Amino acid sequence: MTDWASLLNPEQCAAVTAPDGPLLVLAAAGTGKTRTLTYRVAYLMEQGVAPHEILLLTFTNRAAREMLERAESLVGPAIANLWSGTFHHICHRILRLEAEALGYSRSFVILDRDDAQSLLGKCLKAVVADPKHFPKKEVIAALIGKAANTEGDLRAEVEAATFKDPVDPEQVLEIARRYETAKRESNAMDFDDLLTLTLRLFREHPEVQERYAKRFRYVLVDEYQDTNIVQSQLVERLARAHNNLMAVGDDFQCIYSWRGANFRNIMDFPKRWEGCRIVKLERNYRSVPEVLSAANAIIAGNPEQFQKTLLPTRPSAGRKPLVAFVRNAAEQSQMVIRHVQRALQSGYRPQDIAVLYRSHFHVMELELELRRLRIGYVLTSGQGVFESAHAKDVIAFLRMCSGGADLFAFTRMMGLLPGVGPKTAERLWGKLGGRFDATLDTDRKLLLSLIPAKAREDWQTIDGLIGRYHAEGFEENGSKAVIAFLDTWYEAYLQRTYDNAEERAADVSELAAQLPKGERVAEFLYSVALMTNLDAENAQALKDAPGIRLSTVHQAKGLEWPVVILLWCDEEMFPSAKALQEGDDSEERRLFYVAVTRAKDDLLLCVPSLRFLPGNGGTLYLRPSRFVKELPPDLITKRYGMY
DNA sequence: GTTGGGAGAATTTTT
């Protein structure tokens, strides 16, 4: 028997060893949330709960992986039978088994954002006569997504939104209907569908719901403050029968309400789950007191919250957070680089240092400067590895080779051929009868005969690759397939299409190297749409790679570094002007709080006063962020100009 | 129908 009390502080121990029933753990930043969750898993297993009876839901893939790793070190390889992952992953896993109950085939494809939006764009064009005076597909996509994630009414969403030109809600509804139909006809689901269709599956098929609810006798949810209505209903349906629900979260760190996350879910948890135990974790093991004081001051500005104060356990560092007022982006970059050099001199490793920012574009100048000076960095934000055109081409190729191709992969692949565009691709797909199975010689011969003369030679090469794919067992070794594709045909395509062909080819080689070993290509393809740049096989390598870290604050959630530098602490930048249009600044403040609480020892806030606008040479004067101004002067050190 | 050039717009956060 494990002596839990000796391994955990009293509050953590209370959470870990809590009896059956609903449990809410309010875990402030850096108070051992992950530790508590993983020990809870270990505790349950020691009590005789089988791993396959436990469901562990997280918000990011990284959190899921980290928790599994840590749990494995406690309980050993049996942990493999535990279902853990993001809501999207778990729903995906369920739908792969149950999709037929919803009228989908089990081999449905997942549309990533680009695919989903271009499909939506087609529907929009079919409905709207004058697209110039109609919101763009991105805007419509956002409205549809908002309605889906909040179980809301699309018409109400449209009526509540403001547009340049008046918008007829009927048209938006019609676009949404067509989009639904289009997805169904092509056996495709977008990200939101993974959640909403699983919920519908449970609603319409109580026996399926019951099967999963029975199986998962214990449901554990991380980052509960960032769940949306659909997610909380899914949890409810899985856990209501047995009440063994553990929700862990911090209302201070709710930063995804723009995606439908509703921190009411955590605020109302005690009401919805009668007899729920509440445990507060407030002892912070991460940061020095100087950082915590600043964090507490920032979050105090928000009205509605569970009262929690970060209590320091570490000794003082004798150094307050530094607020550096600099002139512009160039000076900010210099400041960052000097700060990094100082940190390195005092013994930190590059990977101990993180530069955080509100939006991707905030880091552009710094990135260029780091590159110029050949300072190593790891950028974990921006376009994902799998989102670039060349990566998607390669994945489309794999999809064509491995089992039955889907419309989206087919269209993409055909579009690469000379003289073939969307219309021809559509026609070909129609003539194939809406299917293509690369394992069938008849399908391959038919397609080869249908390809227009102009593209025939290219397609013959690729068709040969498809033949080799099956003859040489590439299905078991995806990287061989990718390399063969690149060498035989794709590199030449890149050369004639892009001016940065070498870069892209190198990317593809890298991708080939990253393909999971020992996994069938089909398995990889199923979930590739749910992977982000953080989830590639080399995640571990990335974790240990040298170089300072550059990341958005959102992506930094759950992580920590000894030294944290925050860029662009200015009005309009952080808080972002766009976000303020949506409502009050409380979410931006929570986001700022998340940024500050990532720092263990040392925090630098950069406040440039001037920004060059994109385009031709305009400049904009910036005022220091309200979040900086709100910091009591005695908690920080101010510095004007460079070191 | 496809492709490439040119004009125009634009920078929030993620599964």
Added chain:
DNA sequence: TTCTCCCAAC
């Protein structure tokens, strides 16, 4: 500066 969309030429 970079991507996206639209139009005109093939």
